[in-house]
Amino acid sequence: MLPFCDRRVTIARKDVAPVWTRSFPIAKEPTTLGEHLKKKRFLAGMRQDEAAVKLGVSGRTLSLWECDRIYPSWAFQTRLIAYLGYDPFTEPTLGSPKRNETSCVAFLSSETLSTIGQKLTKFRMEMRKTRGQLATQLGISVKTIWNWETDKRKPCKSKLEKFKQLGFKE
Numbered sequence: 078m079l080p081f082c083d084r085r086v087t088i089a090r091k092d093v094a095p096v097w098t099r100s101f102p103i104a105k106e107p108t109t110l111g112e113h114l115k116k117k118r119f120l121a122g123m124r125q126d127e128a129a130v131k132l133g134v135s136g137r138t139l140s141l142w143e144c145d146r147i148y149p150s151w152a153f154q155t156r157l158i159a160y161l162g163y164d165p166f167t168e169p170t171l172g173s174p175k176r177n178e179t180s181c182v183a184f185l186s187s188e189t190l191s192t193i194g195q196k197l198t199k200f201r202m203e204m205r206k207t208r209g210q211l212a213t214q215l216g217i218s219v220k221t222i223w224n225w226e227t228d229k230r231k232p233c234k235s236k237l238e239k240f241k242q243l244g245f246k247e
Contacts (some may be wrong), residue, residue, distance in 0.1 A: 085220075091095045094150035110165050117161055132156050151207055167237075193247070194228035201226070214240050 090128060095155050103119050104112040115192065118128045129139040141147045149157060158164050201222075208226075212219045224230040232240070 087149055109145050110148070113161060113165055114139070114157070115143045128160075129217045151205060154205070192228050193231060194226045196243070196247065197222075197232075197240065198226045200240070200243075204243070214243075 086165045103116050107113045107116050114128075118125065121128075123131070125139055125143075126136045129136045132139060132153070134153065142149055201208070204211070206214070207226075208219045212222050215222075215236070221230075225232050237245075
């Protein structure tokens, strides 16, 4: 303020990030889900607690996601897709060694799946079902599905037919 003026004019600038966001580094090319979440939140000008309310999770959970300490469960993936505006779970860059993706789904971005277990896992994930939900639907145990998906065992023809009735293609 000038010494001879008693008026102050303030104008909100939309082209400048809020003060609280200037001190945090944001990846220009995000590579992990956490970096994508953080970039989306900062570009929207939201604080972490505001974004957490929007996603329907606690602030601590969102913090852990953004820091890539934990990976969101299936229950939250539809909310995250809606929040981000795209599906980061099918992005081909996921699955690299230092990414936040779990090792059991890193192969899903490839076009050629080599084993029946990988094909069954991809089919289950495309259906957006947990092993428990699929086991209940098929009338088998969760451990049986886990054994098939990890190629410890192979499904018999009758069980494979149940998968085919759901739309599975070998």
